Amino acid sequence: AQSVTQPDIHITVSEGASLELRCNYSYGATPYLFWYVQSPGQGLQLLLKYFSGDTLVQGIKGFEAEFKRSQSSFNLRKPSVHWSDAAEYFCAVAPGNTDKLIFGTGTRLQVFP
Amino acid sequence: EAQVTQNPRYLITVTGKKLTVTCSQNMNHEYMSWYRQDPGLGLRQIYYSMNVEVTDKGDVPEGYKVSRKEKRNFPLILESPSPNQTSLYFCASSFGGGPEAFFGQGTRLTVV
Numbered sequence: 001a002q003s004v005t006q007p008d009i010h011i012t013v014s015e016g017a018s019l020e021l022r023c024n025y026s027y028g029a030t031p032y033l034f035w036y037v038q039s040p041g042q043g044l045q046l047l048l049k050y051f052s053g054d055t056l057v058q059g060i061k062g063f064e065a066e067f068k069r070s071q072s073s074f075n076l077r078k079p080s081v082h083w084s085d086a087a088e089y090f091c092a093v094a095p096g097n098t099d100k101l102i103f104g105t106g107t108r109l110q111v112f113p
Numbered sequence: 114e115a116q117v118t119q120n121p122r123y124l125i126t127v128t129g130k131k132l133t134v135t136c137s138q139n140m141n142h143e144y145m146s147w148y149r150q151d152p153g154l155g156l157r158q159i160y161y162s163m164n165v166e167v168t169d170k171g172d173v174p175e176g177y178k179v180s181r182k183e184k185r186n187f188p189l190i191l192e193s194p195s196p197n198q199t200s201l202y203f204c205a206s207s208f209g210g211g212p213e214a215f216f217g218q219g220t221r222l223t224v225v
Contacts, residue, residue, distance in 0.1 A: 004155075006155075034213075036216075042219075043117075044203065045216075046213065046215075049213060099144040100158060
């Protein structure tokens with residue numbers, strides 16, 4: 001069965017530091033891959049997506065993610081974190097040409113000034 | 114503005130009292146779905162609909178019903194809510210044939 005693993009439940013970084021959130025998926029072929037962010041009390045906002053092509057994708061708010069087929073990973077990165085980036089981040093996959101999203105359990109990011 | 118609108122945003126109810134959470138989208142999307150979000154579990158799909166009058170179970174459908182009589186609306190019905198349905202619920206829609214989903218703001222449901 002398809003699954004998504006976000007091994008870090010909670011990450012704390014200082015403002016201005018770099019960030020990498022990990023995501024691994026289990027699927028036989030290359031799925032569609034997504035990162036969503038959920039700010040406190042808000043819905044989910046799409047940060048970026050990977051369907052095909054260039055394995056390094058740019059998203060909103062200065063985020064990027066790199067798809068690595070050999071590692072079944074789609075890690076999210078940001079070179080310099082801002083206090084407003086504090087939120088919960090979800091990695092999701094959509095197996096094949098379907099509309100269903102399978103989510104990881106989320107990583108809560110805390111940013112210290 | 115393209116959006117998915119859920120109502121209500123917050124709801125406290127008692128065990129067994131039927132309730133409906135509404136979801137409406139203005140993007141003419143074919144695919145709509147409901148998810149519940151629980152701590153440590155992420156989001157799990159409850160039901161989905163690929164078009165009008167076409168619905169199917171997701172991963173955690175027990176205790177829920179849905180209907181899709183119009184393309185824009187996809188209400189979630191809890192006929193007899195129980196405390197284990199206390200959760201944060203999200204409605205989502207997408208065009209169909211591609212999974213980029215737009216999410217509503219969420220409905221926080223508490224069943225006492």
